[in-house]
Amino acid sequence: MSGNPQRKYRADYAVPAYLVDTVDLDFDIRDDHTTVRAVYAVRRNPESTATQQWQLDGREMRLVSVAIDDRELAENEYELRDDALLINNPPEQFTLTIENSIDPEHNLSLEGFYRSGDILCSQCEANGFSRITYFPDRPDVMARYTTRISADAKRYPVLLANGNCVDSGALDGGRHYAVFEDPFDKPCYLFAIVAGDLGMIRDSYTTGSGRNVDLRLYTEHGNEDQCDHAMASLKQAMAWDEDTYGLEYDLDSYVTVAVGSFNMGAMENKGLNVFNTACIFARADTATDADFALVRDVVAHEYFHNYTGNRVTCRDWFQLSLKEGLTVYREHQFAIDQGSPGVTRIRQVRTMREIQFPEDGGPRAHPVRPESYVEMNNFYTITVYEKGAEVIHMIAQMAGRDAFIEAVCHYLDKHDGQAVTIEDFAVAMEESTGLDLGQFRRWYAQAGTPRVRVATSFDDGQLALTLSQHTPATPGQSDKVDFDIPVEIALFDGEGQPAREPEVLRLTETQQTWTFDGFSTEPTVSALRGFTAPVRLEYEQSDAALARLMAHDSDPVCRWDAAQALYLKTLVADVAARRESAAPVEAPGLLFDAIATLLDDPPQDRELLAEMLTLPSEAMIGEQFDAIDVFAIDAARTALKQAIAHRFAARFESLADDHAARDAYAFNVEEAGRRRVFALALDYLAAIDAPGIAARAASLYDAADNMTDRMAALETLRDMDDPERDRVLDDFAQVWADYPLVMDKWLRLQAMTRRDDSVERVRTLLADERFDFTNPNRIRALLGGFARGNRPGFHRADGAGHALVADEILRLDALNPQLAAALAGILAPWRRHVASQADGMYAALERLSAAELSDNTREIVDAGLERSGAAA
Structure with missing residues (x-):
């Protein structure tokens, strides 16, 4: 905890005073502590002018000794602080030896060296290495690491660190050791160590040059059968990186370890990646299609870091x-x-x-x-x-x-x-x-989202297309200069046929105009194709033009965007009316006609059909307003969803029948698309409580051979007042009680229910013995699911939702400041909400501000209270 947190500025960067060429680490793991002996080959950085002291970062550890060239330093030769060790007047070149003691058993920060279940593991990015030993914890100090680990052979039969294992063997007293050498220079944030009694799956990959790479994935015993998809994804990523970029893996082995308590999704430590189990485990009966895709993509992400992050x-x-x-x-x-x-x-x-x-x-x-x-x-x-x-x-x-x-x-x-x-x-x-x-x-x-406005005029066969840009002020940046913005456009005729091939326009000024000739009638403009730039497009197109793009645009993003724009026209008008206590706005016939056309002639890609039939999210609707009214948005979205469901109930019944499972689960594009359309059809039918929908969902749950369909059934029943809802929720909890990631789905589902008692239900679950407050996945599932996924519950008029989250932030901050800060960030943009909702958010922030907070959470809370005038 810090009463006066120090802000760091990019402009203050200075090169490191000393460079470290090699790091030799010796971890002696005992039941009640771990001793770390570190030996560094150090030399003065010729680019630095600093000479008086050399600072090594270090927190939450006990210094045993410090020596230069084997001579132990006297107390007047160094200074020990709570967060650093400073060496006075070090020589030009020397060997520094430090011995310190750490306590991974009681380290609940999930940084440095800590326990996750039966596994000891590390997390050093961004500054976790300073919880392991004293070192200049900054990424521009790169060295070659050799790591020796010794531990009880029965309790910790698996010992791992970065690089290749070059030695191992038995020690007296039932202990053993292993030594690892990493041949590449790396910053300390890429260091990793793991010790535990672990199960393993093993495979290999042959590189393009013919090298054989040993692939191993470790996890707690009993979970090995949930790791095959991750291993296959790794091999996919290795092949893709070679085929696409010509980048071949550079070590003899690639090791992955999955742990249950991890703040991030994963970490790309050189040659030894540590993962959250949520980004590794995927089996048909425990993971949804979305989980399978997440595992594939995160495994690939961490592998790709081997060059874009580790080598450079x-x-x-x-x-x-x-x-x-x-x-x-x-x-x-x-x-x-x-x-x-x-x-x-x-x-x-x-x-x-x-x-x-x-x-x-x-x-x-x-x-x-x-x-x-x-x-x-x-x-x-x-x-x-x-x-x-x-x-x-x-x-x-x-x-x-x-x-x-x-x-x-x-x-x-x-x-x-x-x-x-x-x-x-x-x-x-x-x-x-x-x-x-x-x-x-x-x-x-520059911060902020540029607004790009599109304006057109048509005269004598010529289309004039004008693009202009403006970026609103953001905290600390009131005046913005023009961006260089690539905007891809295409033109279509009245029948939806291409009238001009796609072209990228470079908007580099406040306003620019391009002209296109040779048209008999005004063409329809398809703009920002493929989302060529992260900008908010402001383009008032007619309903007819949007319907044309929705039916015919060759770019899937623009086709989907046209559908979203059509939905938003009705939703925005309806939200505005409800805020003024006026009569609700009904959807125009053209919107229903466009949906009918889509259903009559759907895209071949079934997932695209599902995306185009999905209404804009509450977050997206809120982005259309200066002041967000959660309840008006919820009411308008529910009304439009029900109107579409009533109009096309028979079609949704047919979609559900046509897309129901016929074969055993397989994760591929076609099957994932089929399941997505099936779930969407059930969702629309549930919105109008269609006859038999609860029984159909319960039957789906009972018969499902995969988690995707099982969750579709649960989500269909989620908000219903029906005995089948309680039955399947209870059954789910009993069947999957020993699968933490599956139970996270159970927690999130209940947190997101739109029933009136959602706040009370979350408080009950927080007190449930199955809820582990020290596990980040549990926190994200229950509290994150509630605050982010249940806006009406979070913003409940009596303030109970805001108070609940503030309570848990205060409790969490002492254990896991990173997660506490993330939750506080949900309260921070209170100015973006209408007064009735903003007041409760602001009161929660003030309550947090009055408490003793970590630097993590203090920074978020202060920013929320002090900044003004910015839209969220």
Whole structure:
């Protein structure tokens, strides 16, 4: 806890005073403590002018001894603080030996070296290594690591660290040891260690050059049969990276360990990846289609980091998007190549619009490359990751796929083994592609979501297309300069046939106009095809034009977007009417006609059909207003959903019948699409309590051979007042009681129910013996599911929802500040809500502010209370 947290600024960066060439670590694991002996080969950095003291970061440990060149230092030769060890007047070159003691058994922060179930594991990004031993915990200090681990052979038969195992054997007293050498320089945040009694599945991969790579995946005994999909996904990713980028894996083994308590999804430690079980376990009866896709993509993401993050890493944490934005982009392209390209891209777009756009306009809006932070863990944000990936996507669009891939390889060759900056990446792109990215770099420096307005005029066979841009003020950045924005457009005639091939327009000024000739009638414009830039498009198209694009556009994203725009026209008008206590607005006939056309002539990709029939989310509807009224949005969305369900009830019955399971579960594009349409049809029928729907859902639950259909049944029953709902929920809890990730689904489902007693139900579940408050997955499922997925419950008029979340933030902050800060972030954008909802959020923030908080949570709470005028 800190009463005066210190803010760090990018402008204050200074090179490290000393460099470390080699790190030799010796972990002696005992029942009540672990002793760490660290030996560093150190030399003064010739680029640094600092000479008086050398700071090594360290927290929550006991220093035993410190020595230079085997001479133990006297107390006046160093200074020990709560968060650092400072060596006074070190020599030019020396060997530093430090011995310290840590307590992984009682480390509940999930940083450093800690226990997860029966496994001891580590998490060092961003600054967790400073909980293991004293070291300059910064990514620009890179060294070669050798790690020796000794432990009780019966309790910890598996010992793992980065790199290749070069020695192992037995010790006296029933103990054993293993030694690992990592041949590549790396920053300490990529260090990893694991010890435990673990089950394993094993495979191999032969690289393009003929090298055989040993693949091992460890987990707690009994879970091995949930890991086959992850192993197959790893091999897919290895092959894809070789085929696409020519990047061959560079070690003899690749080891993955799945642990139950992990704050992140996974961590790309060199050669030894530590994963949250939620991103590894996938079996047909325990995981949904979405889970299978998540595992595939996260496994690929961490593997891709081997080059874009590990071989070339970031100089400092302000450059985090250097590795994450580029690797997320590579993950996105991999996912598009593995699944339904259009739908995969649509889901990426939805993430931007529903999560990143609100973040970009909220009290904590920050550029892709932040300028300052108090606690780095708070900047593992959707902006750094997903918007960072969209910035890379724009470069790839402008360069072309082949030229971009060649440029990435040039970047990796040029900076192999270095810690570099976003500027270094941009320069490498320019050198290889010939692009001028001078103005484009503003995407890394300016926060906020640009608004791009489209205006057209048609005269004498000529279409004039005008694009203009404006970016609203964000905290700390009131004045914005123009971005370089690629906008892909295409033109269609009145019958929906292509009238002009797609073309990328570069909007670099406040306003620009392009003209297109040779039309007999005014063409329909399809704009921002494929979501070529992370901007909010403002384009008032007619219902007829939107219906035309919805039926005929060749770009899946724009086709889906046209459907979303049609829905939003009705929803926005209805929300506005309800806020003014006026009569609700009914959907126009043209909307129903467009849906009928879609049902009569559906796209071949069934997942695209499901996406186009799915209404805009509450978050997306809220983004259309200056002040969000959760209850008006919920009422309007429910009304439109019911209107569509009543109009097409027979069609939805037919869709459900036609898309019901015929064969055993398989995870592939066709089957996932079929299940998605089936679940959507049930959802619409449940909205109007169609005759027999509860019995049909219960029957589906009883007969399902897979979790996707089982969850479709549960979600259909979720809000019903029907005995079958309680029966299947109780049965689910009994059958899957020993499967934590499946029980997380049970918790999330109940947290998201729109029943009046949802707050009370969450409080009951928090007190349930099956709820583990120290497990991040449990917290995200129950409290995250409630606060993010149940807006009416969270914003309940009596303030009980806000109070519930504030209570749990206070309880959680002492254990896991990262998760507490994430929950506090849900309360922070209170200004974006109507007064009746904002008051409760603000009161909860004030209550948090009055408490003693971690730096993580304090930064979020203060930003929420102090920032003003920003939209979320």
